Amino acid sequence: MNIILLGPPGAGKGTQAQRLIDSQGMVQLSTGDMLRAAVKAGTEIGLKAKAVMDAGDLVSDEIVIGVVSERLEQPDVQASSGVIFDGFPRTSAQAEALDGLLAEKGMTLDAVIEMQVPDELLVGRIEKRAAETGGTRADDNAATLKKRLATYHKDTAPLVEYYRGTGKLRTVNGDQPMDDVTAAILDALAVSA
Numbered sequence: 626m627n628i629i630l631l632g633p634p635g636a637g638k639g640t641q642a643q644r645l646i647d648s649q650g651m652v653q654l655s656t657g658d659m660l661r662a663a664v665k666a667g668t669e670i671g672l673k674a675k676a677v678m679d680a681g682d683l684v685s686d687e688i689v690i691g692v693v694s695e696r697l698e699q700p701d702v703q704a705s706s707g708v709i710f711d712g713f714p715r716t717s718a719q720a721e722a723l724d725g726l727l728a729e730k731g732m733t734l735d736a737v738i739e740m741q742v743p744d745e746l747l748v749g750r751i752e753k754r755a756a757e758t759g760g761t762r763a764d765d766n767a768a769t770l771k772k773r774l775a776t777y778h779k780d781t782a783p784l785v786e787y788y789r790g791t792g793k794l795r796t797v798n799g800d801q802p803m804d805d806v807t808a809a810i811l812d813a814l815a816v817s818a
């Protein structure tokens with residue numbers, strides 16, 4: 626089973642992805658984590674991505690699609706029961722590229738889980754995360770968050786309609802206790818913990 630977790634920054638995608646990894650034996654493919662790792666390692670991609678990420682803008686489709694394509698070839702992905710795409714796709718071009726990549730690799734997309742959380746709540750959540758992680762993410766601050774939310778609404782939210790058109794969209798209320806969100810996702814996927 627291959628799925629996409631779609632939702633704004635702070636929606637809880639990472640938390641829910643971890644629970645799916647634990648209960649379903651899936652692997653998480655987080656483009657945010659992968660890009661942060663590239664920044665940390667000082668690779669060419671990391672050097673290109675850093676300023677863009679810090680500003681709350683999107684890294685180029687070309688870079689992100691390349692990173693995802695490579696990741697899909699790795700043995701742990703091949704051996705897993707499925708992939709959780711987290712933070713990807715984020716633009717229409719990425720969604721179309723993902724369709725192509727999956728077809729090329731003989732994989733199918735089973736569901737797209739849209740996690741809905743009102744903007745007002747996201748600000749509080751991200752500020753809390755910034756405090757807890759002691760500022761390890763340069764983009765977790767009020768100014769950048771505003772920009773990331775605006776980017777989400779402009780570039781990423783349109784994907785909801787794209788995936789609704791495929792019949793694979795499942796919408797989950799992300800504004801409820803974490804366990805309830807997990808239950809709603811498992812229900813939407815018709816699997817059990």
Ligand SMILES: Nc1ncnc2c1ncn2[C@@H]1O[C@H](COP(=O)(O)OP(=O)(O)O)[C@@H](O)[C@H]1O
Nearest residue numbers: 634635656657677678682683684689712713715
């Ligand atoms: N699919 C993507 N396309 C372009 N940029 C991306 C993508 N995924 C991550 N990034 C970059 O990494 C940053 C952090 O991503 P992520 O950890 O997914 O953040 P969020 O908490 O906003 O969901 C984004 O603001 C963006 O600059």
